[in-house]
Amino acid sequence: MSKALPLQGLRVANFGWGWLGPVAGQTLGFLGAEVYKIESHARVDINRTLPPFAEGKRDFDRSLQNHAGWAGNGSVTINLKKTAGQALARELVAKCDVVLENFGPGVMDKLGLGYSELCKVRPDVILVSMPAAGLTGPLRHVRTYGMSLSSITGLDSLTGYVDGPPIPMENAYADPLGGIIGAFAALLALRFRKRTGKGQLVDLSQQEGILQMVGPAWMDYAFNGRVAKPIGNRHPLSVGAPHGVFPCVGDDRWISIAVLCEAEWHGLVAAMKSPAWATAVEFSSSQKRVANIEALHQKIAEWTRGFDNQELAALLQTHGVAAAPVLAVADLLSNPQLQARNTFMEVTHPLGFRETIYGAYVKTSRTEPRITPGPAMGCDNEHVFRSLLGRSEVDYQQLVHDEVIF
């Protein structure tokens, strides 16, 4: 194993807030970059206020709902409402390769942190701006939450039961995914800088990143003028059936089963011990099974109902059928696959309490990702302002006193 991580030596100033911005910083941090989230008690990030809290104590540094998504970022507290705070932030940017932010368009400019200002202190800076709909265009000032951002991508219009209304995803899928895309964007710009020596402004529209997910449905519209609707758990291109989740023994227990080719269908029929209905003409080809999918799903549901979902998935796998248990949150820590991959881990927060977060969600063969918990607000203040920026102790204390470092 290498002790060096791929992004070692890279420094990132992360003005990102909420869920999306911190995930972008986290990803670069796991890969070896030194990442500082810039935040302040002058306006505490809403994600620090969300329950549940570690040991039940309400505190900005104890939001368990927030911690997994923010782990990997460091934290410095700079009050950007003060011009001295903005100047201090520019001083930090001068020492950074990458700047991340997900405010609305124009906010960084108002804070004296726009791209042209940053170039003055760091000519090859990479600024990754990640607003909802990008920095330009008629929708650039659209107001959304991560949860509703997907409504302007068409994605929400595909989610729901067949013949029913769109059903909302009850949390912001676009937030962590947008954060990943933000990290990818930073890496693209870094590769360009490595080759040309030039930094740049990256105009990342969350809408455009998520729109890629509806690409296949878009092509049906582009070719045939057909506008996709909610499809339940069916195959998005109607390639095969069965394709859905089926009830199993227990409360809200399900198994997912997807059959895309003949060999898999024969495997499923064999697993069901070749019931007579399975030889009916309406199920005799993939096309016919897709056409009669509701009847087919009802028949299969009658069969799955009697089984434990884990056991049934294992049985179907021995017959070459793609099947897996449908997990609930309560299964995430005990599922053998996620356990074997150490998806989740217990860590000690800098303030001393134990908490469970996710670790390296991608595995790498030669480098060991650096997983750090937290951050506590301002946990890197001393290091950044004293060592990195070279402020004297007197200066530093004055900035704290003046609530510039705050």
Added chain:
Amino acid sequence: MDGALTGIRVIELGEGISAAFAAKLFADYDAEVIKVELPRSPCASDPTETHDAGNVAQPADVSRLGDVTRSWGPFPGDVPDPEKSGAFFFLNTNKRGLALDFTCDKGRELLLRLIAEADVLIENFSPRQMREWKLDWATLEKINPKLVMISITPFGQTGPYADWKGYDLNAFHLSATGTRYCGVPDQAPLEHGTFSAEFFGAYCAVTWGLAAVIGRDLVAQDDAENEKSGGGQHIDVSCAETVAALFVGAQNIGGYAQDGKSGTRTGVGMPLAAPATIIPCQDGYVWMMALETGQWHGLVRAMGNPDWAQLDLFDDMFERAQNSDMIYAFLYEWAAAHTKQEIMDLCQANGCPTTAVFTVAEAGEHPHLRERNYLREIAHAALGTVRTFGAPVHLTACPGGATAPAPLFGEHNAEILGVRLGLSVAEQSTLRSVGVIA
């Protein structure tokens, strides 16, 4: 060309969505991507696999050519044609196509020569399949120590499910997303209606994979245990794991581990606040959202200050949720009289973050995207002019995006085999006659 990834060589062995999309993201930014397709699709399954249940597995559909998405459509006029699949087109722009049977010795040798010169290999076959083809990481890192091999599978390279068969749906529902966040209680948990886990996993894969390429020299210098290290490595992505960790795990696992409590789906966007969900309107749906007091007042203004909304009690989003039956009844009534665009415009102008639920057509055709040059028109030999999406991220110094169509089956065989690998026309003709190349 001045692309972000100019000069990076990528080989793709992709079937279906995840690997093809990941390689497309490299191709969007001017990496040189060669997509290698088998003459016959193995249907993302092992055609040699025997089934022990008395039924003889039928051979894969012989009409299938190359990547399985060539048979998935959507097709113009719904007429199947392996050169006219929309999914294949969308996922494979800017790539070059090589049709090669790498499951035989001669074909494998040619593939290995390409891999020896590549920076990145992207694949999404099962680990067992890759071992059987002798294309596993242990084999390939000896051939090219600088290689970054990106494997994207439903469950990952390790663990008890590593050799399980799975598709996007299986991976998605292993993440607990459906039971926690999507669907009506007592009815089936739902996926998004697209290949949600595979897109998510692919985005993670390119991010970690590109970082590995950028940091290769650094890692090589520091790899004390292995003097021959070229800094390459194997990037192992489980689509299920990425969603389970980053989405569901992020906001649930800390609380669950401490308190043993977790929520479950309700069918309502935000059950504890109101209004915050999708509701019907005159011509479709809107994502009705007003949380902070200022947003609520904005919504009230947008509705023309109706009497029912004047209660001070309603200034609090949790109080509104306590009275959600009444609130939503009035909102349904108002929304039914207006179009989604009217509601979005009125709300946004008044500081309320409500948005229209765009169809895929409305989203893609929106003038906003046209102004941002997100929609691209690309000429294709079989399809004519195709309108597809641009790159997911706009880099102002090197924008990226689709400029060339998806390759026809084996379209670049002569160029890759002749120019890159130096095979003579006669040698290529021999290979073609024995079915190694198309």
